[in-house]
Amino acid sequence: GENVEQHPSTLSVQEGDSAVIKCTYSDSASNYFPWYKQELGKGPQLIIDIRSNVGEKKDQRIAVTLNKTAKHFSLHITETQPEDSAVYFCAASMDQAGTALIFGKGTTLSVSS
Amino acid sequence: GAVVSQHPSWVICKSGTSVKIECRSLDFQATTMFWYRQFPKQSLMLMATSNEGSKATYEQGVEKDKFLINHASLTLSTLTVTSAHPEDSSFYICSASPHKGQGNTEAFFGQGTRLTVV
DSSP states (O other): OOOEEEEOSEEEEETTOOEEEEEEEOOTTOOEEEEEEEOTTSOOEEEEEEETTOSEEEETTEEEEEETTTTEEEEEEOSOOGGGOEEEEEEEBOSSTTOOOEEOOOEEEEEEO | OOOEEEEOSEEEEOTTOOEEEEEEESSSOOSEEEEEEEOTTSOOEEEEEEETTSOOEEOTTOOTTTEEEEEEETTEEEEEEOSOOGGGOEEEEEEEEOOTTSOOSOOEEOOOEEEEEO
8 A cells, every 4th residue: 555754754944944845655556645734733734735747836835846756745835934833744645536645744844933 | 625524623531431523524525534543743544434325444453343434424424432442542533525526636624533531
């Protein structure tokens, strides 16, 4: 089955700096890669996703890149703000309704002002 | 975006009792819902896939007699933790995907249920 590795487990940056989180996956059949932000005591919130027919997607300060050959994808947050502090999870699955997401172990991002 | 509502958001129960957690898709139909379990500072671990009108599919190592799942309608799945013990204390989260043919894979998550067994 699918296995998703995520690095780093913790990341501390200064406000205004960029943050990059990387994930690798094992199943070449996976073609849907979402990123979730989870705040303490809450459910995950989708922040951006990418499908295997594109290599990069951007939404304001957040971007995701995908290298399907190497089986890795990354989350990039620019101009970080204290409110970006949270746990971020990457996930992978096949792009079919009814397919469960397999999550990475998460990255705790701390943005200090 | 679509909304998934989970209830209750937290519950405390005594050892040996059962607890039911509800997961509702409020503005779309969900043929499939998923139940995850999350321990403190850990990732979401898939417990089971809930299929409307049929039996749930459990992940390896998850006791189906202990974690009863019912998906009786296209908008509601329930997870019942039976004969709860302190080691069942955890954060339980559901997610739902739109009915086949209505959209893509995007999963929408509930706000989670914090279960504490004393």
